[in-house]
Amino acid sequence: MTEVHAVTTRMQRESGILYHFRDHLPLTDRTPMLSLHEGGTPLVHAPRLAAWVGVPELYLKYEGLNPTGSFKDRGMVLAVARAVEDGARAVLCASTGNTAASAAAYAAHAGIRSIVLLPAGRVAAGKLAQAVIYGADVVTVDGSFDHALALALNASRKFDLALVNSVNPARIEGQTTAAYEICDALGDAPPVLALPVGNGGNITAYWLGFRRALEHGRATRLPRILGVQAEGAAPFVHGAPVEHPDTVATAIRIGRPATWEPAIRAAQDSGGAFRAVSDEAILEAYRAIAAHEGIFCEPASAASVAGLRAAVRAGAIDAAQQCVCILTGSGLKDPDTAVANVEIGAPIDMNDVEYIGRLI
Amino acid sequence: MTEVHAVTTRMQRESGILYHFRDHLPLTDRTPMLSLHEGGTPLVHAPRLAAWVGVPELYLKYEGLNPTGSFKDRGMVLAVARAVEDGARAVLCASTGNTAASAAAYAAHAGIRSIVLLPAGRVAAGKLAQAVIYGADVVTVDGSFDHALALALNASRKFDLALVNSVNPARIEGQTTAAYEICDALGDAPPVLALPVGNGGNITAYWLGFRRALEHGRATRLPRILGVQAEGAAPFVHGAPVEHPDTVATAIRIGRPATWEPAIRAAQDSGGAFRAVSDEAILEAYRAIAAHEGIFCEPASAASVAGLRAAVRAGAIDAAQQCVCILTGSGLKDPDTAVANVEIGAPIDMNDVEYIGRLI
Numbered sequence: 001m002t003e004v005h006a007v008t009t010r011m012q013r014e015s016g017i018l019y020h021f022r023d024h025l026p027l028t029d030r031t032p033m034l035s036l037h038e039g040g041t042p043l044v045h046a047p048r049l050a051a052w053v054g055v056p057e058l059y060l061k062y063e064g065l066n067p068t069g070s071f072k073d074r075g076m077v078l079a080v081a082r083a084v085e086d087g088a089r090a091v092l093c094a095s096t097g098n099t100a101a102s103a104a105a106y107a108a109h110a111g112i113r114s115i116v117l118l119p120a121g122r123v124a125a126g127k128l129a130q131a132v133i134y135g136a137d138v139v140t141v142d143g144s145f146d147h148a149l150a151l152a153l154n155a156s157r158k159f160d161l162a163l164v165n166s167v168n169p170a171r172i173e174g175q176t177t178a179a180y181e182i183c184d185a186l187g188d189a190p191p192v193l194a195l196p197v198g199n200g201g202n203i204t205a206y207w208l209g210f211r212r213a214l215e216h217g218r219a220t221r222l223p224r225i226l227g228v229q230a231e232g233a234a235p236f237v238h239g240a241p242v243e244h245p246d247t248v249a250t251a252i253r254i255g256r257p258a259t260w261e262p263a264i265r266a267a268q269d270s271g272g273a274f275r276a277v278s279d280e281a282i283l284e285a286y287r288a289i290a291a292h293e294g295i296f297c298e299p300a301s302a303a304s305v306a307g308l309r310a311a312v313r314a315g316a317i318d319a320a321q322q323c324v325c326i327l328t329g330s331g332l333k334d335p336d337t338a339v340a341n342v343e344i345g346a347p348i349d350m351n352d353v354e355y356i357g358r359l360i
Numbered sequence: 361m362t363e364v365h366a367v368t369t370r371m372q373r374e375s376g377i378l379y380h381f382r383d384h385l386p387l388t389d390r391t392p393m394l395s396l397h398e399g400g401t402p403l404v405h406a407p408r409l410a411a412w413v414g415v416p417e418l419y420l421k422y423e424g425l426n427p428t429g430s431f432k433d434r435g436m437v438l439a440v441a442r443a444v445e446d447g448a449r450a451v452l453c454a455s456t457g458n459t460a461a462s463a464a465a466y467a468a469h470a471g472i473r474s475i476v477l478l479p480a481g482r483v484a485a486g487k488l489a490q491a492v493i494y495g496a497d498v499v500t501v502d503g504s505f506d507h508a509l510a511l512a513l514n515a516s517r518k519f520d521l522a523l524v525n526s527v528n529p530a531r532i533e534g535q536t537t538a539a540y541e542i543c544d545a546l547g548d549a550p551p552v553l554a555l556p557v558g559n560g561g562n563i564t565a566y567w568l569g570f571r572r573a574l575e576h577g578r579a580t581r582l583p584r585i586l587g588v589q590a591e592g593a594a595p596f597v598h599g600a601p602v603e604h605p606d607t608v609a610t611a612i613r614i615g616r617p618a619t620w621e622p623a624i625r626a627a628q629d630s631g632g633a634f635r636a637v638s639d640e641a642i643l644e645a646y647r648a649i650a651a652h653e654g655i656f657c658e659p660a661s662a663a664s665v666a667g668l669r670a671a672v673r674a675g676a677i678d679a680a681q682q683c684v685c686i687l688t689g690s691g692l693k694d695p696d697t698a699v700a701n702v703e704i705g706a707p708i709d710m711n712d713v714e715y716i717g718r719l720i
Contacts, residue, residue, distance in 0.1 A: 015402065036402070036404065036654055036655070037402030037404060037422075037425075042375065042396070042397030042427070044396065044397060048471065062397075062427075065397075065425050065427065067402070067422075067425065067654070067655070068654075068656070069690070069692055089720075090720060092716070104654075105650075105654035105655075105656070106654060107654075108650065108651055108652065108653065108654040109653055109654035111408065115716065115719055115720075117716075120707035121707075125485075125695045125696075125699070126486070126692045126695040128695070128699060128704075129656075129691070129692070129695035129696075129698035129699050130656055130691070130692070130695075130698070132698055132699055132702050132704075133646075133647060133650040133651075133656050133691060133698040134650050134651065134654055134656065135650065135651040137719050138704055139705070139708060139715070139716070139719070140704060140705070140706075140707040140708070141707055141708055141709075141710055142707035142708065142709055142710055143710035147710040148710070150710070151710055151711070151712070151713060151716070154713045155713045155716035155717070158713055158716075158717065159716060159717050159720055161716075161720070286493075287493060290465075290468065290493040290494050290495065291468055291493075291494065291495040292468065293468065293469055294396055294427070294428075294464075294465035294466060294467075294468040294469035294494055295396070295427070295465075296428070296465070296489075296490055296493050296494065330429070330690075330692060331489070331490070331493060332429055332486045332489070332490070332690060332692035332693060333692060335485045335486040335488070335489035335695065336485075336489075338489035338490070338492055338493040339485070339488060339489050339492055342492050344488075344492075344498055344500060345499070345500070346500075347480035347481075347500040347501055347502035348499060348500070348501055348502065349501075349502055350501050350502055350503035350507040350508070350510070350511055351511070352511070353511060353514045353515045353518055355499070356452070356475065356477075356499070356511070356515035356518075356519060356521075357515070357518065357519050359475055359497050359499070360449075360450065360475075360519055360521070
């Protein structure tokens with residue numbers, strides 16, 4: 001039994017991004033090596049979707065297979081570990097849903113409390129379910145995500161709570177690991193990377209990660225980064241905050257991004273750009289990703305594919321290149337969007353075998 | 361560019377269970393090596409939940425991180441690959457939801473059609489959303505899962521469609537891979553394995569997998585297998601079919617299991633047993649798994665933990681042993697169950713920082 005214990009302890013210790021990327025993350029001897037086995041997500045080859053987008057080679061980094069179903073877990077495991085190291089009793093965040101789910105899960109795993117502030121009536125069903133079941137104190141705020149974030153900032157200062165929104169530098173550090181994984185899987189950085197942009201943290205993290213990958217010899221080049229926003233919530237495209245952000249892509253329904261300058265530099269310095277796409281284009285891409293490749297992402301994730309397709313069609317990027325699109329979260333977070341406008345026929349009789357024949 | 365292509369092609373080829381377990385699966389030279397990067401799911405160390413259950417060491421095999429959010433992907437990738445190899449234009453299945461989602465995803469990835477038969481009004485929201493978005497022909501049947509399965513069997517014979525329910529031997533073969541992964545992670549088979557039992561296929565696959573692991577030297581012993589059913593749908597516990605199966609755990613709401621004898625032998629030959637738990641106990645375990653360990657599984661999955669806890673309390677198993685519980689699917693499949701009976705307070709004012717202070 002002792003031998004088995006030794007093996008399992010090592011297995012446990014060696015899972016997740018804190019262990020796997022320990023030489024690249026700001027850890028100390030006292031940082032608890034938390035893990036829900038985050039990271040190591042698939043980079044799926046997508047030949048049929050590539051044809052639909054109009055590029056020769058396309059990969060989808062499916063972050064929906066992180067433990068709570070979104071990329072947020074990469075930064076949250078580090079942010080919560082640092083909070084525990086600093087003696088925090090509770091973590092606090094504002095969220096459109098994914099951050100809340102991740103904060104609540106890692107707080108539960110670490111044995112500390114979590115308080116999450118959600119904009120009332122604007123959080124997808126699956127994300128609310130996650131925060132509730134992981135045992136967070138769920139508080140809805142009469143306002144947008146931007147209002148909830150302002151309240152979280154105030155409360156964290158006033159009551160000395162560990163704020164785990166992406167203004168927490170540990171979040172960005174943890175999220176750099178996805179860039180390393182892409183370089184390791186492809187053997188280099190891809191020429192083009194497209195990703196959805198809401199609060200500005202993730203594009204900042206990818207650009208930082210790719211620059212470090214270049215420094216460390218994990219890559220020989222840097223990608224041009226295409227940051228994609230929804231038309232109704234496109235402050236980076238307009239160059240100014242949006243007062244009443246609105247889009248079906250709830251995860252990027254953000255008008256006042258918390259990370260502004262570094263996000264703009266990521267697009268500019270990489271030779272990339274920001275681009276806005278309509279909700280219609282987002283939902284078209286959302287269905288195409290599932291139907292062509294068998295991957296179900298949340299609507300915000302599909303913005304990356306919609307934006308890349310629009311950029312290719314507009315001649316805004318050289319299409320003859322290998323491209324990677326980031327799918328930030330699982331479609332199961334928001335099942336209502338998938339079944340909206342779909343008619344399921346009336347139930348058939350249990351003996352009606354001919355009905356099946358007529359479908360073929 | 362050529363070099364990058366070579367690397368990416370290898371990366372793609374080497375992902376997923378068909379490649380990883382190619383020496384242990386019934387593949388031919390013509391079997392397409394389909395992959396959505398299924399398998400390789402986390403075995404999470406769960407010390408706080410272990411205390412709640414009453415065992416010294418507990419691991420959770422979290423199958424919810426498979427590509428479509430359930431263990432079904434392990435068998436489905438092989439079943440669909442074999443269907444493609446045999447020239448099938450479409451796959452067909454009856455399902456409580458998880459099988460349909462998996463069949464639809466792999467059919468989409470392989471570029472063939474899928475037809476899924478669901479019992480009307482008895483499928484969790486996320487699973488219906490998946491089947492729809494992956495592009496399956498979704499047919500609801502006026503009856504239970506058992507009626508839908510009987511119809512699928514008839515239709516597959518009459519119209520020469522590839523039936524991908526667990527009566528398809530490829531499904532069981534693919535699902536054996538989870539047992540190999542547990543042995544590889546722990547260094548041996550665990551003394552006790554608990555899992556939910558519905559249609560009887562998965563317990564059959566685990567027992568087959570562990571016996572092969574012993575033959576191949578991946579393990580030095582075999583686990584005792586505890587098969588857990590819901591009280592309202594417990595044909596294996598009663599030793600007879602249940603006419604009107606009913607439980608909150610929709611994934612195991614099955615009264616006439618398609619795999620009967622091999623499932624009974626798995627429990628008996630392993631020195632294990634079947635056990636029924638109430639819906640109340642299932643939901644209690646469902647909340648405990650999330651709150652203690654930060655893992656959100658679907659209600660049916662929690663039956664494994666509820667059953668193990670009940671067996672320990674009843675003195676039915678020696679509690680002083682390392683145990684593994686199988687969590688078969690993601691909680692995001694069924695968000696409605698998580699938020700049922702939870703009251704979220706009215707939205708607070710966006711400036712009410714004192715409200716946060718009172719929570720602490």
